[in-house]
Amino acid sequence: MILPLEIQNLRKTYKGSAVEAVKGVTFTVNGGEIFGLLGPNGAGKTTIISSITTLEQPTSGTVKVFGVDVCKDPMFTKKQIGVVHQEVINSGFFDVEEILEFHSGYYGLRKNTERIHFLLNKLALYEHRHKKVKQLSGGMKRRLMIAKALVHNPKLLLLDEPTAGVDIRLREDLWVFVRELRNEGMSILLTTHYLEEAEELCDRVGIINLGSLVELGNTKEIIRQYTHKKIRVVMTENVALQTPYLTEVVGKEYFFIVPQNKTLGEFINEVGIPTHLIKDVQIEEGDLEEAFLKLVSSKEVQAPL
Amino acid sequence: MTGFVTIFHREIARFLKVIVQTVITPFVSSFLYLLIFGVSLGEQMSTHQGVNYLSFLIPGLMMMGLINNAFQNSSSSIVSSKFSGDLEDLRVAPVTDREIIWAMSLGSLVRGTLVALITYIVGSLFMLYQHGQWLTVAHPLITLFFTVVAGLIFGMIGISVAFWATSFDQLSAFSAFILLPLTYLGGVFLSIEHLHPFWQMVSKFNPLLYLINGLRYGILGVSDVNIWTATLISLLGFLFFYVMAHWSLKKGSFQRW
Numbered sequence: 001m002i003l004p005l006e007i008q009n010l011r012k013t014y015k016g017s018a019v020e021a022v023k024g025v026t027f028t029v030n031g032g033e034i035f036g037l038l039g040p041n042g043a044g045k046t047t048i049i050s051s052i053t054t055l056e057q058p059t060s061g062t063v064k065v066f067g068v069d070v071c072k073d074p075m076f077t078k079k080q081i082g083v084v085h086q087e088v089i090n091s092g093f094f095d096v097e098e099i100l101e102f103h104s105g106y107y108g109l110r111k112n113t114e115r116i117h118f119l120l121n122k123l124a125l126y127e128h129r130h131k132k133v134k135q136l137s138g139g140m141k142r143r144l145m146i147a148k149a150l151v152h153n154p155k156l157l158l159l160d161e162p163t164a165g166v167d168i169r170l171r172e173d174l175w176v177f178v179r180e181l182r183n184e185g186m187s188i189l190l191t192t193h194y195l196e197e198a199e200e201l202c203d204r205v206g207i208i209n210l211g212s213l214v215e216l217g218n219t220k221e222i223i224r225q226y227t228h229k230k231i232r233v234v235m236t237e238n239v240a241l242q243t244p245y246l247t248e249v250v251g252k253e254y255f256f257i258v259p260q261n262k263t264l265g266e267f268i269n270e271v272g273i274p275t276h277l278i279k280d281v282q283i284e285e286g287d288l289e290e291a292f293l294k295l296v297s298s299k300e301v302q303a304p305l
Numbered sequence: 306m307t308g309f310v311t312i313f314h315r316e317i318a319r320f321l322k323v324i325v326q327t328v329i330t331p332f333v334s335s336f337l338y339l340l341i342f343g344v345s346l347g348e349q350m351s352t353h354q355g356v357n358y359l360s361f362l363i364p365g366l367m368m369m370g371l372i373n374n375a376f377q378n379s380s381s382s383i384v385s386s387k388f389s390g391d392l393e394d395l396r397v398a399p400v401t402d403r404e405i406i407w408a409m410s411l412g413s414l415v416r417g418t419l420v421a422l423i424t425y426i427v428g429s430l431f432m433l434y435q436h437g438q439w440l441t442v443a444h445p446l447i448t449l450f451f452t453v454v455a456g457l458i459f460g461m462i463g464i465s466v467a468f469w470a471t472s473f474d475q476l477s478a479f480s481a482f483i484l485l486p487l488t489y490l491g492g493v494f495l496s497i498e499h500l501h502p503f504w505q506m507v508s509k510f511n512p513l514l515y516l517i518n519g520l521r522y523g524i525l526g527v528s529d530v531n532i533w534t535a536t537l538i539s540l541l542g543f544l545f546f547y548v549m550a551h552w553s554l555k556k557g558s559f560q561r562w
Contacts, residue, residue, distance in 0.1 A: 053397045055559065078399035089390040093322050094315075105311025106398035148394075 002067040004080075004156045005029035005052065010061035012047050013252045016250020023211040024061070025252075034178065034188045036202030036219070038195065038292060045191040046086055046210040047161045052189075053083050065156060079107065082154030084132065086161045086191075088141045089148075089158075090133050095121070096144055097129040100151055107152035119147040122177065138237035139170045146174070150181075159190045163197060175201055177180070199223070199288040209296045220290065224260045226294050231256040233273060234280040243271045260286060308400035309408045316412025320328055320378055327378070328419055331370050333537040336551040337368055339431050342494065360440055362427035364521040367421040368455060371520075372488060372513070375417035375456045375478070377411045379463030382399035384476055387467075387560070396559040405463060406550045418452055425524075440524070447532070448523030454539045455516045461546040470558025479515025487513045492521075497529045512542055 003079065005028060012022040022122045024123040039043050049150055050056035052063050052076050065077035091099055097116065104112035104274065120126040123143040128136060142162065149157060158180070163171045168282075171194075178201060182188055192198050197206055199219060203245040206216045233254045245267070248255040258267050264283065268275065320327040339362065347358035385394035395405060429440040442448050470476045491513030497505050504514070508514055509530075517536040521526035528535065 071556050075399045075401070078397065083396075083397050085390070085393060087390055089394070091391045092385065098318070102311055102315050103394065103398070106308050106400055108307040108395065108399070110307055110310075225339050227441060297376070297447050 003028045003064075004031055004066060005035075005189060006062075006064040006067075007048070007052075008062045008064075009050060010048065010063060011059045012044075012051060012056060013059050019211075020059075021211055022051075022058075024213075025208065025213050027206045027213060029187050029218055030204075031187055031188050032182060033203040034182050034190060034201050036198040036205040036301050037189060037191045038198050038288075038298060039191075039208035040204055041193075041209045045208060046160055048208075049083070049158050049189075049191065052158060053081060054078070072155060075240070080155045081153070082149035082152065082156070082158060083158040084145045084149045084162050086164070088133075088138075088145060090131060092132065092134065095130050095132055096125060099133070099144070100147060103148045104151045109152055111255075112151060115151060115153065116147075119150055123147050136293065138165050140165060141172075142166050142170075148179075155186060157186055157188045159188060159192075163194060170296070171197070195289040195292050205288070206231055206293050207292060214295045215291075223286055223288055223291050226291035227260055228257045228290075229260055229262075229286065230257055230284040231267065232282040232284075234276060235273075235277050237277060239277060241271055241273065241276060244272060258284050299300060306404075308398070309404040312395075312400065312405060312408035315413055316378065317407055317415055318383060318384055318411070320416050320526075327374070327416060328423070330422045331374055331420040331425070335370055335420075336427050339363070339424075339428055343428070344431055344435060350400065354498070354525075355526055356527060357418055357436065359428070359432060359435060359526060360450070361496070361521070361527075361533075362494065363425065363440060364518055364524045366428065367424045367524075368451075368517045368520045369488050369493050370420040370424050370514075371416075371417035371455055372459045372486070372516070373480075374420045374554045375410075375413035375459035376463040376466075378413040378416040378483060379460045380467040380470075380476055381463075382409065382412070383467035384470060384473065387558075392559045398456075402551055402554040405554060406461065406547070408466055410457045410460030413463060414453060414456030417456040417459065421452060441526050443526035444523045446523075449518060450536070451516060451519035451523055451539065454543050455520070456547050458516075458539070458542050461550040465546065465553040465557075468553040468559075471558075487511055491517050491526060492529055493517055507531075512538060515539055515540075 007025060007027055010022055010025045013020045024037065025048060032266045037048065040046050047056060051058045052065065052070060056072055057071070058240050068076050070077045094102065101112065104116065118127065123146060125140060125143055125147060128140060133141060142165070146162060166174065176198070177285055178188060190198070190202060203221050204217060205219050205222060207214050233256070235252045235254065235290060238252055245256040245289055246254060247257055271288050309521065326381040343359040343362045347362065350358040354392065383392060425440070431483070432438060432440045465481050466476060490508060491511050492508070497508045499515070515530055517540040518528040518530045520537060522532050
């Protein structure tokens with residue numbers, strides 16, 4: 001099966017640098033999915049994006065877009081890709097509509113007005129189409145970057161931190177839009193600092209730290225595997241409980257941290273909580289942030305200094 | 306092909322957006338050069354190669370304007386794109402290096418030719434005023450040839466320098482320390498016949514001498530150098546800088562500053 005993106009053992013060492021920025025990363029983006037690449041600053045996310053867009057040449061390894069090596073037939077692969085760069089591009093000479101027209105031309109599309117107007121409307125930029133980039137707000141600039149990436153209707157969209165500096169309402173609008181694109185069949189690679197965003201949007205995630213992938217898989221499974229449930233049990237009277245899960249007792253409230261794979265029934269039975277004395281139970285599920293921090297910090301300990 | 310047309314269109318649109326800086330300023334400087342050197346000082350100068358000094362000066366100033374503006378058009382377009390970050394778009398989009406080089410050099414040629422044409426018209430008006438005759442072009446095809454080749458060469462030099470430059474300083478250093486001396490010493494204002502034989506010989510190593518004299522031959526029918534030598538050297542220069550521009554795109558940086 002031809003995958004939108006296949007990265008095999010990608011390595012990159014920048015000229016003049018002793019450190020490998022990407023150390024043998026392998027992953028795929030499957031058709032119609034949103035794949036999240038998560039990692040702290042300097043983890044190598046942008047280098048991976050740059051290798052896909054041929055802005056950087058890999059030191060070794062292969063990057064294939066729809067089965068074609070990006071180094072062997074870049075003209076084909078570039079046409080399939082839309083990319084939203086991390087930093088806002090601030091073209092000083094032209095207005096929003098002109099920028100999108102020129103950008104369409106780079107992709108071989110002349111008179112792309114219909115698509116451009118559709119995107120301007122979709123991204124709430126239509127009224128600002130005659131403004132220069134510097135006259136736009138931070139959020140509008142971001143949306144312009146997204147519109148640029150979509151003028152040629154790409155099959156694979158690379159979003160490098162698309163919601164950095166965007167307010168919460170707009171971020172949620174963008175999430176809706178990204179999901180719509182996915183539902184239309186676009187495959188999306190997203191890098192983000194916002195773990196909430198990745199948890200909300202991504203079908204699968206890869207967690208990268210210091211140039212290596214430390215975990216790769218289904219978002220929900222990773223959360224299940226690397227997080228704990230926090231359980232708060234309120235009793236009608238105090239009971240003596242001997243269990244390593246118990247972290248704190250405040251009055252008649254008992255706080256436990258329990259592995260995700262344990263069901264509530266198993267937990268109650270194992271700890272021996274008398275059910276007739278339970279007044280209330282609250283369960284707080286783990287999130288991606290917890291899993292991420294665990295994975296990233298464990299790797300940092302192993303990393304040579 | 307659409308990529309090429311788009312970049313070419315963008316290059317023209319860009320310099321037209323800042324027309325005061327790109328076309329009007331060269332017009333003012335040509336006007337002043339012609340007024341001071343051509344008209345005022347020219348009356349006291351002997352004739353050069355059988356033509357009056359004002360008409361000798363006009364092709365030199367045309368080539369100087371052409372070269373400078375062609376160089377500045379491509380180089381400042383690339384450098385400002387590096388500054389704003391949209392140069393990366395060109396690397397990410399499916400446009401070939403050849404499309405980028407041709408579109409940008411042709412954009413440079415258009416701006417350079419516009420400035421040269423303005424200089425020609427202003428110069429001719431001075432000629433009409435002072436000598437009662439319009440400056441006619443002796444060899445239109447040769448004029449066209451040297452205009453096109455010089456515009457493309459300096460567009461490509463602009464591309465090469467801008468891709469390697471890592472700051473605005475480096476770009477202006479190239480203009481001030483290489484381009485300006487070579488232009489001034491390349492026979493814009495004086496025939497090299499008036500130089501000491503040693504400096505005449507040194508001047509023959511200045512490639513700009515051949516472009517300037519080529520255009521002068523095209524317009525006036527007189528030249529310090531053999532026209533075939535000038536043609537050959539210009540074509541070799543074109544090939545050299547075409548290869549150089551390709552190499553710069555391959556090895557230079559598209560990254561933003």
